[in-house]
Amino acid sequence: MHARTRDLEIASSAFGDDNLRWQAVVDRDARADGHFWYSVKSTGVYCRPSCAARLARRENVAFHASPKAAETAGFRPCKRCEPDQPPRAERHAELVARAYRRLDSAEDTPDLAALAAEVGMSPWHFHRLFKRVTGVTPRAYAAAQRAKRVRVELPRADSVTAALYDAGFNSNGRFYDSAPSTLGMQPAKFRAGGRGETIRFALGECSLGAILVAATARGICTLELGDDPAALLAEFERRFHAAELVGGDAEFERWVARVVGLVERPGDGLDLPLDLRGTTFQARVWRALTQIPAGQTASYADVAAAIGAPKSMRAVARACASNPVAIAIPCHRVVRHDGGLSGYRGGVERKRALLEREGHA
Secondary structure, three states: OOOOOOOOOOOOHHHOOHHHHHHHHHHOOHHHEOOEEEEEOOOOEEEOOOOOOOOOOHHHEEEEOOHHHHHHOOOEEOOOOOOOOOOHHHHHHHHHHHHHHHHHHOOOOOOHHHHHHHOOOOHHHHHHHHHHHHOOOHHHHHHHHHHHHHHHHOOOOOOHHHHHHHOOOOOHHHHHHHHHHHHOOOHHHHHOOOOOOEEEEEEEEEOOEEEEEEEOOOOEEEEEEEOOHHHHHHHHHHHOOOOEEEEOOHHHHHHHHHHHHHHHOHHHOOOOOEOOOOOHHHHHHHHHHOOOOOOOOEEHHHHHHHOOOOOOHHHHHHHHHOOOEEOOEOHHHEEOOOOOOOOOOOOHHHHHHHHHHOOOO
């Protein structure tokens, strides 16, 4: 075996010796990218461990701690894996982030071809990349951004028409067709803080503290747990400051009793209608959460993979945090990759209690 380059110590314990590094090269292990680079004496180039080029002979391979070290040793960067550039995943994420910013700031939503041209890709490749990184298509993301803008514009605009055009809808028909799923109610009612909407609610105590349950005519829209009943009520009233908030009748009290029963036996599930209001991506995440069996957990990465967006762990975490109906949509079953508990709106101790009640050790 020839003398290998050892000008800098490679600090990763996962790839801390040459045998482990060589195995990563053989496996084309992308997890090793950024931990070391390797050069090939017979070709004069250096590569990332994940490079898809033909595998070199072991005796021709040396390892380096950085691109600079490889170039100092006389090797040039591989044109295939571009080891002197940021990792491909980072470059792709930045391209998608540029598209995000363009969609967020555009008065008129650009079409797919225009977006792709701005980041230097073909429309097909860009569409595929955007969906792989974010979990949604550019069109679905643009629709979600319009929905977000219209929620902001409606309360302060002179009219519904002015708000919808300011938000990027180019016709009344498109907006009103999407209003029930976008807002959960008709736009005029949303603009007025829920004016004209009747929302039944109940505030009380359960074994995990304060609980607030609320429902529109379509189903339960809020199910929150917390320490302070007054804080739960204040946030609920802020969201629907002009709606008609009424105490529950006998039928609603039966709904509340079933919800309280769910707190005690979260593994039983809830067979009541839900009125969920979220983006396309949030809806996909919430649907995936309902597929996690009681007594089991999944990581944010597991959920991201289940919805076909393996790179979207942070977006999955945000969707879990935005879940308006705790326990019914079991975001308490999502944990960190190491099994640790975090990121629950009702608090980590409530998350632990719910899992224990489902029989999870």
